[in-house]
Amino acid sequence: MATIIVDVMLKPEILDPQGQAVAAALPRLGFTFATSIRQGKRFEITVAGEPTAAQLAEVEEAAEKLLSNPVIETFVVRVEK
């Protein structure tokens, strides 16, 4: 079994009000490390055996079609060891 990870993030130019709200909440807890926070989504896709190149290509396609919206988001596909 292996896990394919798809990370989806809003494009840098798209406003991220959720990330901003988290960034504004941290200092109230005494955490002052962040200059900015962007919030995204992570998908963990389990496949049987080592992922094949064909499977990864399919995941790329699925990420483009459904898991992300290319108008506002970018994604990265990787295999977790």
Add this chain to the structure above:
Amino acid sequence: MRIGVVTFPGSLDDSSALRAITLAGGEAVPLFHASDDLKEVQAVVLPGGFSYGDYLRCGAISRFAPIMSSIIVAAEHGFPVLGICNGFQILTESHLLPGALIRNQDLHFICTDQPVTVENVNTPWTNGYAKGQRIVIPIKNGEGSFQASAETLAELEGEGRIVLRYADKNPNGSQNNIAGISNARGNVVGVMPHPEQAIEDLTGPSEDGLTFFTSILQSLVAR
């Protein structure tokens, strides 16, 4: 004149949209997401609500419903489609309309009677309004902030495809105060405010929304 309204799992305003069509004098036809049968309707409304619980992204899962494959093909050939709120989100996810709708700037779910200006009256859904007419219809959404690339915005503005613009103040951070847009051909229109919730004095802030439904009936008669 048969006008369909699609019910998705989680649609809320489907019955209101059906009622608005009836009140405008049309034959309202309920359509179901799991069928690809458009039941010979001459136009279709994608209603508001929270289809699939807004999971993943608003409208992202509904976009792949069997009924949508029929609607997408028909829309590309000039079939009139109106998406209201969640329906607008489904239309952008379907790439029938450009841009995207993201979380409101202040994170609030906004439910209010909203003044808007009708800017494009050359669509089958808005031809009964006067250009520049100010109307008041409700908005009720958490993810109504319209975002698009600079090129897309320039194209929408240049081609006069902004259908509705928020008047007075921008409630949610939408670029260029955009509350509704159309495709290049004008047959596909998406709006965040809810015209079907402003069709009679008893239940709405105005009767201003009814003109969306009388407009489409007029356009269909004129064909």
